[in-house]
Amino acid sequence: MKIRSAVLAASIAALAASASADVKVGMITTLSGGGAGLGIDVRDGFLLAVKQAERDDLEVFVGDDQRKPDVAVQLADKMIQSEKVDVLTGIIWSNLAMAVVPSATAQDKFYLSPNAGPSALAGKGCHPNYFNVAWQNDNLHEAAGAYANDAGFANSFIIAPNYPAGKDALTGYKRFFEGELAGELYTKLGQTDYAAEIAQIRASGADSVFFFLPGGMGISFLKQYAASGIDLPVVGPAFSFDQGILQAVGDAALGVKNTSQWNKDINNAANISFVKDFETEYGRLPSLYASQGFDTANLLISAMETADTTDPDAFRAALKAANFDSVRGSFKFGDNHHPIQDIYVREVIKEGDVYTNKIIATGLTNHADAYAGDCKM
Amino acid sequence: MVGGSYLPPTGTVFHMTFTLFAEQLLNGLQFGVMLFLMSAGLTLVFGVMGLINLAHGSLYMVGAFAAAAVAAATGSFVLALMASLAAAAAAGAIIELTIIRRLYNRDHLDQVLATFALILIFSEGTRWIFGSFPLFLDVPQALSGPITLPGGIEYPLYRLAIIGIGLGVATGLFAMINRTSVGIRIRAGEADREMIAALGVDIAKLYTFVFALGAALAGFAGALVGAIQSVQVGMGEPVLILAFVVIVIGGIGSIKGALVGALLVGMTDTLGRFLLPQMLGWILEPSSAISIGSAVSSMSIYILMAGVLIYRPQGLYGSG
Amino acid sequence: MRREHIINLVTLAVLVVVPLGAWVLDEPFIITLATRAVIFAIAGVGLNLALGQGGLVSLGHAAFFGIGGYAMGILASHAQAYAPLMEWPFLIEGTKSMPIIWLVAVVSSALAALAIGALSLRTSGVYFIMITLAFGQMIYYFAISWPAYGGEDGLVVYVRNGFPGLNTLDPIQFFGLCFCVLCIVLWAMSRVQNSAFGLALASARQNPVRVQSVGIDPYRLRLVAFTLSGAITGLSGALFADLNRFVSPTMLSWQMSGEIMVFIIIGGVARLFGPVIGAMIFILLEHVLGGVSEFWHIYLGALLLMIVLFAKGGVIGALAGREVAHD
Missing domain, CATH: 3.40.50.2300 (Response regulator)
Known part of the structure; x- marks a missing residue:
């Protein structure tokens, strides 16, 4: 056998x-x-x-x-x-x-x-044989928080699914964002209807929205957000704006700022x-x-x-x-074998019939992760 | 943790919370109506044929994919909706004729397993045809954007349209079952299967019709919802479980029960997500209120269902 | 000797010979696969008591499988962090000892099954299927959103737990241990099936009124069966977590409940060895079909459909004929 x-x-x-x-x-x-x-x-x-x-x-x-x-x-x-x-x-x-x-x-x-890039493997659980070639989970969210400061946002509504990566995302954003929070919500993992959350965003008096809703959750959120008529600026990590799913979001994503360590126009x-x-x-x-x-x-x-x-x-x-x-251009590893790299701010645009991103700013330069200090190796 | 309150500054509190609450009620209603479209077919099929169909969620997915494909090809949302009805009805009729009808006389275990197998086939088959990436389906131009309702509530027009369409379908369904000859046969079939066969009704055709009707409703719901969510493989299963919760609460086989159950589940889920974290905020510190509130609200409809069944083991409108 | 007995013996023989052969040929992965099959078989044997013997179609058995898994995960993670579970009112420490973990897994999943069963058994038929599903989903969402034990990330245990006198990290020794557990469970189950309790349970499925008329309460019979069934599935969950050295909410998902049910159907409902053969075939298919196509679920679905439609007694039913009454 x-x-x-x-x-x-x-x-x-x-x-x-x-x-x-x-x-x-x-x-x-x-x-x-x-x-x-x-x-x-x-x-x-x-x-x-x-x-x-x-x-x-x-x-x-x-x-x-x-x-x-x-x-x-x-x-x-x-x-x-x-x-x-x-x-x-x-x-x-x-x-x-x-x-x-x-x-x-x-x-x-x-x-x-x-x-x-779970935080446990970047900090106390780091290992000489483990190399992360992408990012530590918090990185893109941290860059989003930094961008929110640059953009002058003072009162963000932040939203993520209720699971460890979602909590890391909001923690990452808050680590860099200096303004107030108009609201903080955890949604059910895999949720596809965000009407109740969008209503709360509308009522919260926020001046901006940060969300981390990977995959189908993000598609649903963006389409429903666009239909709600709220025109607060939205920022999020690249996961809801990558080439694979942008086409499914369509116009609803146009103009949204998202953070990424890579884009096709680098x-x-x-x-x-x-x-x-x-x-x-x-x-x-x-x-x-x-x-x-x-x-x-x-x-x-x-x-x-x-x-x-x-x-x-x-x-x-x-x-x-x-x-x-x-x-990505310059790339090197920190002592915990996680990347030290630039993280960019991208904007969703339309090139012909295809939705894609272009880089508009650099969110964080030579950015390392917050857990490196806990890594003993 | 910075900022903890979800209420806007004092002064506008009353007005804002009223419109917010009203908007949430509308959201609950819209979610409930959507669940009704999904549950109606499931409960009809169970009531008439005594069949549990786990693949009902796959028909929902078929409707959404058909709509997305047709919308991409023609650009017409109306055509897309018609395609979703046709495709899901056709898929329903085909599986009824080839597979489902062999299951009517089997026990529930066989039905659960055979339709579980159909889920596997439908999901991977769809992925094989359409690929692994989500498809695009958008709200039609005429229904996009919000409108302002009396009381200053801004609400997406498309969601209002879903409420309208859903209530229209519900009315039509009730009229069909209570007024037409097909409806009489369906009701007779629920009451006594042997009898209607004895009356000379072609029971095989009736069953195929009922199954295709339920499938069409599910596919229609998939297309309507696909426009504001994402059209992707696996989209049917979470909704399927919700639809089961609905029909079990309402009483399996009862269309009226499905309507009441759908609205109950829609309201409980929406208001639970909205109110629980806030209410816990009065007794707990904000971060644990958010965390525990979200955990409990994700379980709320299952708690509702267990509660109803303990109080009434046959559901609210169930017979026998 | 009846044909079913021969099939059972052949099954056990295959289950022993294949891993031993793999051990001789130094193919440890095949031993791992066989261990997985054995553990799934135990889960199936547990469910089979409720489903086959008792006619209780539970679509929520993943709850007990997962609770068993978490019993292992929680105890072992506390032991590996040297942090007690609780210090007040009395000290409870974590442990890395399998017998203690098994005991905790069995007791906690039995308690969960008792509570869920007590409520669910008030209903029957489709309502029972759905309410067990609802309880399963409740626990699933609880596990995902409760941060203390890893949420969706689950819990990692770096070293497999110990059993006195064995090196459990050696695949063949761990296999042997799981195989012994399976044999004990099968032996116990055969005793239960032929006991007064087992016979009463089977007749409560076929004709509840008759059972009631001789003064036995079918509700209590079913509750005992459901609790026992949950306990056995919980035990297999603890073993499964130890095989993977990892536990996560996927063990609690409704697809898991569906899969455990699939083992029973492939092998043969209410047959003692049904889940054993079913689990072996499932693992084999997963690997053969998984290697043929990315879309192997289509073939799995088609095969399952064929078995349900045309080979009702499962593999044992097809090979042994209908010697054992079951309906």
Whole structure:
């Protein structure tokens, strides 16, 4: 009864033609069910970089976690025990990362996070083998708070789903926002009707709204907010404004400010060719998530240039050096292996028929996370 | 924690809270009406055929996707709504003819499992056809934006339209069941299945009709709601669970119960989300009031349902 | 020997031989899969008592599965942080010892099942299905929004809990432990099925009036069955959490309740070994189909549909025929 998952290797079997692959990477990401769009973007960005590197000593196994923590744990076990991978990556959601990462790093595997950045892994729970190539969860919200000050907002209404990442979001915003709060609301996770919340925003006397409602929740909120006739400025992290879902929000998102560490108009050679190549390869514009997947793969490949996984200390040092051309421009790791990077303010615009973003300001420069001080390693 | 009050500065308090409260009542009504469209089909199918259909949420999704696809192709919201009715009715008729009718004489367990299997097929099938990203469906231009109601309440026109359409559908449904010959057969079927077969009614056709009708209502609700929410795979399941809560509270099989249950659930959920964190704010410090209030309000309708069932195990209007 | 007995023995043999073979061939992941199947089987055996024997279609058993999981998560996380659960009125410390965790998991899920059952059993039929679903959802949302134990992020336990005399981190030893638990549960269940209680429960499903006429209260019978059923499912939840070294609200979701029910249906309702075979097939399918297509849920759905429509007794029913009365 030998169980072998064909999808895993098949997607890039051509690349892994060589039998003696030196580095094996296990990618656990969400490819089916709700939220599959994010995982597909991360995977596609990652595989694009792998393809461009044309290395025959790199083998990638892709597995679908269905956004279920227990499936993710099982995939991690499979990849570590059966495929004997050296590096794990791919997880989108913080709760899945918390289920997989601590035990993977405890088994001396490297983990490169292309999306989730829970605070526990940035502070007390940091680990030498854990590298976050995206952001610590609070970062984009902190930048939104900083932007709100710059924009002169004095009285914000803030709203997020009632779960840990939602609480981190509001905490992150409040950490930088200097004004008063007209109201603070936690909604049910997965809620799709925000009429009651929008009514409270209207009645609150706020001068601005900050929201963190990822995925379908954000689409619903923005459409309903636009229909309500309230014209207070809205600011939020990039997650409700990425390329994948903007088209579903439509005009309701136009003009909204959002914070992101990446956009397709960042002007550097790596980014220009990434945007062009991604569109050629997959026939759609890359999203934030695709850029993170792409950077993650390039970080890994850059480490492979100078070190070997058989020497973990050297490989770790090579990862820490982050000697690759990030599509974000300047990119380096702090002592807790989380990014120190610029976070931009973007505005939603329409280019022809396509809704997309353009950078209008820099929210925070060379920004590190708030938990780095708690990390002892 | 900066600022803790949700009420605007003193002086305007009374007026503002009145309009806010009135707006929340309208929101509760609108949510309730929407839930009724979803529950009516579910309760009819159970009342007439004795079938639990977990895949009802999938028909809601089918309606929304059909509407989004047609709106994208033609730009017409009216055509999109018609497409949602047609697509969901067709999907309903097809699964009734091929699968559902084999389940009428089975126990509830088989029905739950077979329709659970249908959810898996519908969800992944839709994702296979339309991809993993949400689709776009917008409110028609004529209904966009807010209007000002008497009393100074600003309210989105589209939500008012949903209330109107929903109440219209409810009236039509009651008229159909009480006045038309199809309605008489449906009522007869609820009362005694063997008898109407003996009366020469083609029961198979009646069942297909009832199932397709329920499906069409669900698909219609999906399209109406899809315009202000997001059209995506998996959108049906949360609504399905709410619809079950509604029909169980109202009494399974009763259209009237579904209406009352839908309004009760709509009001409880909306007002619970709005009032609970504030009321707890009087006795707790603000941050724990928000946290506990949100936790309890997300459970409020289930508490309501458990309460009703303990008090009346057959629901409010249930028979037997 | 009846054919069903032969099937049961073959099932147990497969369940022993496959992981042992994997152990010899050094394929630890297959042992992990087998352990998962064994744990799901225990959950299914628990539900089968209520559902098969008692005719109580509970769509809320994930609640007990999750409560068992959280019993493990909460005790172990306190033990790993060296922070007592409570200091007043008396000191309760966390623990990393499996037997104690199991006891707590069984008792707490039994208590939850007793409370939920006492209210839900006032209803029957569809209302029962829906009210159990409602209670399950209530606990699910509570777990998501209650911040003390991780909310949606869940709780991570870094090292698997210990069992005296065993190295539980070794996959084959942990498998052996879970397998023993399954055997004990199966043995206990076979005793229950043939006891006066089991027979009364089955006849309360078929003909409640007859049971009432001999002076037995069907409500109490069902409540005892529901409580026992919840307790067993809770035990499997604690094991599942230990397998993953992680617990989260997904264990409490209604899809989980649906999956536990699916194990029973695939194997055969009210058959002692139904959930065991069902869980094994489910795990096998998940891996074979999951490898074939991203859209494997379509095939799973189609297969499930075929079993419900055309193979009513599940796999055991198809292989053994209708030797055991069940309807």
